[in-house]
Amino acid sequence: MLKLKRSSSSANTYDENIPNTRLPYLVLKIESGIRLGELVDTMSLQPYIVIESGNRSWQTQIGSPSDDSYEWGEIFEIEVEDLQPFMIHLYDKDEYGSDDILASLIFSRSLFESWRSGNANMWLKLSPPRVSIDNPTPLDIAVEVRANQIYNSYDCGPMLHIQASFMDAQTLKKMKVLVKNHKIKAGANPYIYYEVSVVRNDGVEWKIELRYSQVYALRRELISIIPGLRKLPFPRKTYFDWLYFLCSSCNRFSPSIIAERQKGMEFFLNAVLENCAEIESETLNNLLKLPKD
Structure with a gap:
């Protein structure tokens, strides 16, 4: 299978020259x-x-x-x-x-x-x-x-x-998402990003970084196109980080919340990719860096 060589093992290893799928x-x-x-x-x-x-x-x-x-x-x-x-x-x-x-x-x-x-x-x-x-x-x-x-x-x-x-060509184009890890960006306004691998059936793989808020916004957009997506399980949103002092499970930096989001985002994105032939969304294409036909 074709594998793209990367110069870095970090999460941000998207290659603009990702080829189209191979011949059947x-x-x-x-x-x-x-x-x-x-x-x-x-x-x-x-x-x-x-x-x-x-x-x-x-x-x-x-x-x-x-x-x-x-x-x-x-x-x-x-x-x-x-x-x-x-x-x-x-x-x-x-x-x-x-x-x-x-x-x-x-x-x-x-x-x-x-x-x-x-x-x-x-x-x-x-x-x-x-x-x-x-x-x-x-x-x-x-x-x-x-x-x-x-x-x-x-x-x-x-x-x-x-x-x-x-x-066949259609099978080779199919993709799946693996949310493998997460990192916390420290600072005045800390946040979490998740390390995501997008793997295509022809063996090509690229990595991107996603925040929960980006996937949450994508979900809202796609629900307006396909209302049935609302029924897919999705990790809950947190609102007040200061609640961590009262209830650790209410904070987005809680290990249980991070694990829930990691698993939930992977499930949701894979469900969307499985049906992406019926979905036209530039947000989805840009978010996952999907190669254009």
């Missing part, structure tokens, strides 16, 4: 293959996988034999600019050094878009290429994988075990 991408983990020897008439199988998307390709090492299987455990992160279908080819490097294709699978756009909901754990059946007497060249070698042809566990025959997930 697939994460493919080639786990293993079982009973691959049934695809070829040889005793010295040396299988490897080639992944193709558009004019790009990625290749695994030769699988490590283990009983009746071959292990890879290799992970590939593939940016998908135009959401093209991709293919997985199983090859064998024979004893003469040539590369023989054993099976190919095509994954459509609609199929890998369905992996947004989580990690897909797939066992895929492999079939040897068809040949005819008149034409010994393999025919119809590529088979399109469909959802009802994906198994959740070992079945039978030659199979390829793959894990996959898809991060």
Whole structure:
């Protein structure tokens, strides 16, 4: 994942050059293959996988034999600019050094878009290429994988075990807030600021400083746009700091009040970010330093 390098570890580490989100991408983990020897008439199988998307390709090492299987455990992160279908080819490097294709699978756009909901754990059946007497060249070698042809566990025959997930542009743009700490600014008019990290799903993170009063003002503005936000729990406001001498829990510098605000602001801001597609607020954008599209 992309991480921005910072010159400081303090709270105020916002970088004006925060990039837009990355291109949508697939994460493919080639786990293993079982009973691959049934695809070829040889005793010295040396299988490897080639992944193709558009004019790009990625290749695994030769699988490590283990009983009746071959292990890879290799992970590939593939940016998908135009959401093209991709293919997985199983090859064998024979004893003469040539590369023989054993099976190919095509994954459509609609199929890998369905992996947004989580990690897909797939066992895929492999079939040897068809040949005819008149034409010994393999025919119809590529088979399109469909959802009802994906198994959740070992079945039978030659199979390829793959894990996959898809991060689309909308998912990559999602953010969450972590209120990690607080500091008290001393002086004639002391106040508390909270150290806030904004983390985006593509791995980019930036830090800002917020006061409770800023988030309270944002809440009032957003309630005027979406009244239902009033129902979200929010830490209470304190009015008279001198009450600390009578009741320590009534003062904004009380540890219990600080902890309540830290937790409450984090909950509220995350609820807003979860629905920010429906909310247009320059105050929100400026407060959290949200990158512009």
